[in-house]
Amino acid sequence: MYISDKIKQLDTYDAIVIGSGISGGWAAMELCRKGLKTLLLERGRDVKHIVDYPTANLNPWDFKLGFNNTLKDQVENPVQSNAYTPDDKHFYVSDAEHPYIQEKPFNWFRGYQVGGRSLTWGRQCYRLSDLDFEANAKEGIAVDWPIRYKDIAPWYSYAESHIGVSGQKENLSQLPDGEFLTAMELNCIEKHLGDSIKKNDHHRLLTIARVANLSRGWDSRGPCQNRNLCNRGCPFGGYFSSNSSTIPAAMATGNLTLRPYSIVTEILYDEHQQKAKGVRIIDTLSNEVHEFYSKIVFVNASTIATTGILLNSTSSRFPNGFGNDSNQIGHNLMDHHSSAGAYGVHDQFTDQYYKGRRPCGFLIPRFRNLNGQEQLDFKRGYNIQGHGERQEWIDKSQSITGFGTDFKAQLTTPGPWTVWMAGWGECLPYDHNRVTLDSLQKDKWGQPLLKIDFSFEDNEKKMMKDISNTSAEMLERAGFKNLDVFNYNKPGGSTVHEMGTARMGNDPKTSVLNGNNQMHAVKNVFITDGSCMTSSASQNPSLTYMALTARASQFAFEQLKKGNL
């Protein structure tokens, strides 16, 4: 195809960022602030902060069907309808329109829009520590992380200072403290459980969740109004999202071009210069194909979609996928498990209540396998997340009997205190848990369907057993009764923490990215979404993506200045 120089110039940027979710938004902001003309590509529609949150201010009775999905939803969107309800359905894709192949059951929850899943994320912000960064090397599992905590620590601070994280310092080596705004408060049952846990085992503690919800005004956003309706988008900007923060910040520099409705199908490789020259997209409004060019490319499409783009970008130099000399792209898919835990009811504190809807729960930081002395039948560990509350109508409608006046009186008054808690557990990187392209089936844009083959293995299953037992034990010791010890056995993907399919590592033969999230084989391409993760740790990973993105942006900018890219 012949492209005139002038058009080519118009379609040329300093940087291209693929994907506008939590890491793509960060890449765009950082690169724009450094003065790079940046094109931010998003496959879905635009979502503008506040104005495109249509349900944000609605009352429960404004939803004709309550929070029930229609039969049509359940049939057409069998995966996404497990995650959405009528109040946030518009932030999820249609499964019918965006199919994928499940070799084994795998929930791939997606939000194709500007802001991606940063609109609906859980907002938990936890740092990884050297316990996590050193684990693979110590145990001889997969490959070693090419970085250690000291490499990322300042960037954690940098990210936290920008997004605003409320939390409590606890001085734990396995869960380093960060730059925190005033912590949200534990309620009386949570404090009681925390006291009991500490009393029974001084190695354990219960702390308030560390969340990107603002306990005070920050960066002209917030504060959080304690409505607990974050999943609808926050009209107060009470929590961090690309839409409320990084994209407006990037836009304010004058250096950002945001292009929604743009599916990146390929990263283009320049055989002569041995680097990426840009990307090819399909404009989903016009169905036209365009190419855009840049000096550097940041891939932030989210783990599985990034894998798809890389595998689909073949050339004579890279017949098995872009930068795939190691043949690792698509392998080592991980997701935290969060199926196992316990629930209990407490009969004290009946004269206490709360007001407001705190948008987070509590955290029991990892306490397993901290020093290698324990005799456990599994490796690594988990943190426990949960919340305490009094039973209200939703819970009571199941537990109380009868009907009529007495039933109504019981239904409408606070019931006993309860705690629900479950373990967010580390998932080891397994070579056979992988994403591939199907050789035959294509989507409506002619792109090969992604095939996901994932299962939790023995280590995860043994860990789940320990989580259930330990959770039940902690509740029992704190005086909880009627324990429900559960394992929901949710399929992979359910925690929405997909990671690992383009891992970082020191050796180009066994990893895709180096310690700066730079592709070993193609120096001007950087990948800073979940696919870069060498191991999963047990912490909710978004904060790590943000820190790595800011760090890689700085590195890329310096390399560009030096003329190395």
Place this chain on the structure above:
Amino acid sequence: MNRRSYLKSVLILGITGIASFSVFEWFELKRPIQLSEIMDKRNVLAELVEVIIPATDTPGAKAAMVHDYIINLMISCNTPRMQKTFISGIQDMEDYAVQNYHKDFVKCSPQEKHAIMDHFSKNTGYSSRFLNKVSDKLFGAPFYLRLRSVTVEGYCMSRLGATQGLAYDYIPGTYQACIPLQPHQKSWATK
């Protein structure tokens, strides 16, 4: 006709017999219910939900239009099979009213309505959890429990139910983690 083809035809007849029966059943269960069949039950449904959550010092389920909420759910969220068992559940209550009180359910006194609901609330399943599970799997949850569950949901999410039956805090602003329970404190409408 020789013996061989006779046996064959008997076999085929048998198979088509079984097949046609189940195809009929399948169509019957897959066929969505007519809107009019649901709307015919609107008045009696309004009385039923009021028996479950009656007006007291706060509005009841009928004033909160919970019957319309349930009808919306039935139309949009329920399988034809669930629709049918729900309608026939209502019909059973109506039949019981006629048999025992010789009048339509809607014309029964509050005490009579209560007694009818009470009768059905006591026949909600087996004493064995396993049998209940099997039964729920095969026939769906007992009508009474389904009715009560959607009534609760519809009431607690309605404007009247949430703001008067319960305590609704539209924009709390702050989170007060531990406060003394107030006299006559209603529980929060939303989490």
